[in-house]
Amino acid sequence: MKQTLTRTVVIGAGIAGSWLAYRLAQWGVPVVLLTAPHEDTPNVSLGAATVFHRRLVDDPSPEDIAAAFADETATQHPELRPLLTDHLASEFAELSELVPFQTLETMVIPRHPVPFPRLGAGGVVISVLHDQIRAYGGTIMCGRVTDLLVEDGICRGVAYSADGQPGIVQAGATVLASGGYSGLMRHAPTPNSGSMLGIFAAAGGALTNLEFSQRHALGDRSAGRVLYPPDLAGAQFYRDGQRAVWLERAYHTLPEERRDLDIFQQYWRHNGHIPHELRRGETRHEIGPVYGLSMGGAAHTGGATNLAGVYALGEARHDIAANSILGRPWATYLSSAGLLADTLRELPDQQMPETFSVPARSVEVSAELRREVRERLHAFEDHRFSEGAVQAFVQWCRTTRRSLPAEFNGSAGVLILAESYALSALSRRESRGYFYRADFPTADPALSGLRTVARYDSSADEVSVELVANIAGTKVPVEVGSAR
Numbered sequence: 001m002k003q004t005l006t007r008t009v010v011i012g013a014g015i016a017g018s019w020l021a022y023r024l025a026q027w028g029v030p031v032v033l034l035t036a037p038h039e040d041t042p043n044v045s046l047g048a049a050t051v052f053h054r055r056l057v058d059d060p061s062p063e064d065i066a067a068a069f070a071d072e073t074a075t076q077h078p079e080l081r082p083l084l085t086d087h088l089a090s091e092f093a094e095l096s097e098l099v100p101f102q103t104l105e106t107m108v109i110p111r112h113p114v115p116f117p118r119l120g121a122g123g124v125v126i127s128v129l130h131d132q133i134r135a136y137g138g139t140i141m142c143g144r145v146t147d148l149l150v151e152d153g154i155c156r157g158v159a160y161s162a163d164g165q166p167g168i169v170q171a172g173a174t175v176l177a178s179g180g181y182s183g184l185m186r187h188a189p190t191p192n193s194g195s196m197l198g199i200f201a202a203a204g205g206a207l208t209n210l211e212f213s214q215r216h217a218l219g220d221r222s223a224g225r226v227l228y229p230p231d232l233a234g235a236q237f238y239r240d241g242q243r244a245v246w247l248e249r250a251y252h253t254l255p256e257e258r259r260d261l262d263i264f265q266q267y268w269r270h271n272g273h274i275p276h277e278l279r280r281g282e283t284r285h286e287i288g289p290v291y292g293l294s295m296g297g298a299a300h301t302g303g304a305t306n307l308a309g310v311y312a313l314g315e316a317r318h319d320i321a322a323n324s325i326l327g328r329p330w331a332t333y334l335s336s337a338g339l340l341a342d343t344l345r346e347l348p349d350q351q352m353p354e355t356f357s358v359p360a361r362s363v364e365v366s367a368e369l370r371r372e373v374r375e376r377l378h379a380f381e382d383h384r385f386s387e388g389a390v391q392a393f394v395q396w397c398r399t400t401r402r403s404l405p406a407e408f409n410g411s412a413g414v415l416i417l418a419e420s421y422a423l424s425a426l427s428r429r430e431s432r433g434y435f436y437r438a439d440f441p442t443a444d445p446a447l448s449g450l451r452t453v454a455r456y457d458s459s460a461d462e463v464s465v466e467l468v469a470n471i472a473g474t475k476v477p478v479e480v481g482s483a484r
Helices: 015-026 062-068 080-098 121-135 195-202 245-253 259-271 329-344 367-378 387-402 409-427
Strands: 002-011 031-035 101-104 107-110 139-142 144-151 154-162 165-176 213-220 236-239 276-280 283-294 310-312 450-457 462-469 477-483
Touching: 002 015, 002 139, 002 154, 015 031, 015 121, 015 329, 031 121, 031 165, 062 080, 080 121, 080 329, 107 121, 121 139, 139 154, 144 165, 144 195, 144 409, 165 195, 165 329, 195 409, 195 450, 213 259, 236 245, 245 259, 259 283, 310 329, 367 387, 367 409, 387 409, 409 450, 409 462
Parallel strands: 002 031, 002 165, 031 139, 165 310
Antiparallel strands: 101 107, 144 154, 154 165, 213 283, 236 276, 276 283, 450 462, 462 477
C-alpha cells in the first residue's frame, strides 16, 4: 500500500480546493491535492463560466457585500460577509496576476473573445492553478477517497483508491472540498450526490442547513441543465399548451438580483406540478426550476468542523445562502480558501502513528441506487411534501443501508446524507427562501434565524436533526423540537 505523509491533504480539485492548495504551496506548506477521476466524480468548477459579481471585486464596501448577499432564508453563515470584506480583495488580486479578467456589465469574467456565458472557463483557471501548485512543490494525486482515517476522535488523513490500488495520505489537516449534494435531486445539472459528506457524517461530522438549495428558475428539465440568456432569446413559454404570459413577463422584467427567487416563490410554488414547455423555432424544451448551489454542508467555525483535524471548504460546507448566486460562489471560495490557508500554515507538525489499520472500502455508488434516491426524494418535493412520505423514505434509507456489505462506504454515505436531508426538511415546518413544503406554505417567524443540524449515530445507525440558533460556533439546541 502506498503511504504519503504531508501537512495538509485537500479532497477535491475544484476552484476551492485548488486555490487552497495553491496558496499553501506558495508559502512552502507541504500539501497533497486529491482529485477524483472526472468520469467518476465530475468537477463542477471545470465547466463553470467563472463569474465574479462586479460589485464584489470593484472596491466593495461592507454595505455592497451585504446587498450582494441578501438572504431571505436567514440561514447564511454568520461569518460569510466579514470573510468577504477581509479577504476577497487580496485573493482576487492574486488570481488576477495569473488570469486576466474583463468587465462585462455587472460581471467580471476571464478575458476571452467568446461572449458570456463561456462555460468551461473554470477548467482553464484550474489548469493554471495546478501548474502553479506543481511549480511550488505541491503534489497532485488522482484517486478517490474511500475513508477518513479517524483515531481516538482525531482525523489523521485519508484512505484512497487509485487505479484499483489502495493508498493512504497521513496529514495533520484534512480538508473537505468535495463539492455539494444537489445531484441527490432529480432535476439538477450536476451528478455530484455528496457521498463524501455522508462519509464525513459517518465519522462523526455534523451537517447543517441541508434543506436549502438554490433553484434556477428556468432550466431544461429533460436535459438537466440551466437555460442561459442565449437559450432564452426569442423564446416563448407555454403552460399546459397555453402561453405562460406571467412567466414570460417576469423573466424579462424582474430584477436579476431576485429573479430566480421571485419566480420560484410567486410562480413555481403554484404551478410546478403543471407541464411547461419552452418553444423557440423548432426547438422544444421541458422547462421548470432546476437545483443549483447547495446552501448547506459541513457545519464549521472558521473552516474547522466538529471533527478534530477536518476542515471544510467550498460547496462542501455551509456558507452561501442568498437570494441570488450569480457571481458569488467563486468570490466566496477564494475568500474562504485564503482565510483557511492562513490558519493551516500556522499549524504545527503532527505526530503520526506509524501504521493504520485500513479496511477495504468501496466508494462506488451504483447508478441504480442514485436513481432510486432521486426518485424517492422527488416523490415528496415541494407541492408533494407530506410527513408520512418523508418518514417512509427515512425508513427505506435505514433498511437499505443496513443491508449493504460493510465495505460499501460510498453507498452508505449517500444514504446517510439523503436521510439527513429528508429529516432536515421534516424539521423545518415552514416554507422559506427556495425551500417549499405544501403542508406549511408560509414562513414561520419563530423559525427565523434557526438552522438545522444533522448528526449520525453509528451505534443506532440513525440520523437525528435539531434546530439551533444560526450563530457562529453555537452548539446549543433551541427548544423547538427535533426529528429522528
